[in-house]
Amino acid sequence: MRIGELASLAGTTTKTLRFYEDSGLLPPAERTASGYRDYGDDAIARLDFIRRGRAAGLTLAEIRKVLDIRDAGTAPCRHVAELLDDRLTTLDQQIADLHALRANVAQLRADATHANPAECQPEDVCRYL
Amino acid sequence: MRIGELASLAGTTTKTLRFYEDSGLLPPAERTASGYRDYGDDAIARLDFIRRGRAAGLTLAEIRKVLDIRDAGTAPCRHVAELLDDRLTTLDQQIADLHALRANVAQLRADATHANPAECQPEDVCRYL
DNA sequence: ATGGACGTTCCAGCGCACTAGAAGGTCAAG
DNA sequence: CTTGACCTTCTAGTGCGCTGGAACGTCCAT
Known part of the structure; x- marks a missing residue:
């Protein structure tokens, strides 16, 4: 799925998604042949995770720490x-x-x-x- | 009283007081002949008011609205x-x-x-x- | 008269979480 | 073939509440 679809599914904006990628909250997305970002369904769950964390008052830096540990895969x-x-x-x-x-x-x-x-x-x- | 004295009485800094004046939270202070700001005792009460508002989680803009209403002579x-x-x-x-x-x-x-x-x-x- | 503490203005930047806009590439429908 | 929606990167700006620093003026004691 492309960035716009993911944004509307996750209830956010394409700007924010690129910002999250730059900030290390989302891994660099796969790209189509033409350079478009191409997301899998797991991105939605990850954005939900971020959204819930934000809603509970966590900073993006805190959320990122948790995600980094999970992403390390050996945690x-x-x-x-x-x-x-x-x-x-x-x-x-x-x-x-x-x-x-x-x-x-x-x-x-x-x-x-x-x-x-x-x-x-x-x-x-x-x-x- | 000069800005440094007021700052220490109010538990803040001269930087913040000038910032508050620029932001319209404090009226432009009287000046001495040499251009120093010269505050009366009422400034302390006003800064206490601002401090309590901040402690209650109000933004400076909200506090300013209240002060503007009061300054206009309305309760x-x-x-x-x-x-x-x-x-x-x-x-x-x-x-x-x-x-x-x-x-x-x-x-x-x-x-x-x-x-x-x-x-x-x-x-x-x-x-x- | 000199040093140091205090004052002045103005401009710049921080950290956070985005948000805006320019300038351009891609793609499907009409 | 063109239109328009969508995508790309890049730089820069927003709002909040200060905070820092430069460059300069004032005041008081020694």
Whole structure:
């Protein structure tokens, strides 16, 4: 399949696919005789993997690390486990940070609710943010 | 007070203060005879406001909107409440996404522990993200 | 009068994840 | 044979929130 078809199947753009290839997230695609990129069905799964990673807030660099290990083809379980342990630690920290942030924002929001809008003066803005 | 003093009081840098002025977050400062910026105490409160907004995940553009409304002499209570509501929604989604990701990674980690090394395929990584 | 800490402007760049546009090649349908 | 959709490479720009550096001015103590 050519780049445009893959892009629409994966819900992205041809620009992004070439960018991913340049960034090492996608392996250099096979080429047709005329130089067009020619993808197999596995590309869709790989892009889904990238999309889910992005949706969960991973950077392209992080996603690439995981893919590189998989692509190495010789990745022993132990190395994968180490990577995943690191990932879990980071994830737990991120989750804790987000929870703390949510609590702060919720408190701010509650303060804004309790202020009487009729009495709200421009200067008051500092009270609840 | 001069820019360096304000910066250290507000816990930021002179670079950032000039950047904020250029960005319209701080009004152009008064100047001394020699051209130095000269700030009043109100600048500290304004920078605290910006800092709290940033800590809540608001962009400088969003914070600027609030400040513009306040500077125009209108109370931005309602606008701030809306901003915070949007922020809470985004935050909840991010937290849910991260929790789901964590569960997936933890499952993969458990599988990596229990898997027979001979059966540990690199491709397995993509099942869990 | 000199040194050093502070201030000024302006221009440039970073890291991230794309995104835009120019200039050209390929291919199937009409 | 031409049109138009699609593809190629390349360079460069976007938006965010700063950050760095050059080149120069000001102020105060010694």
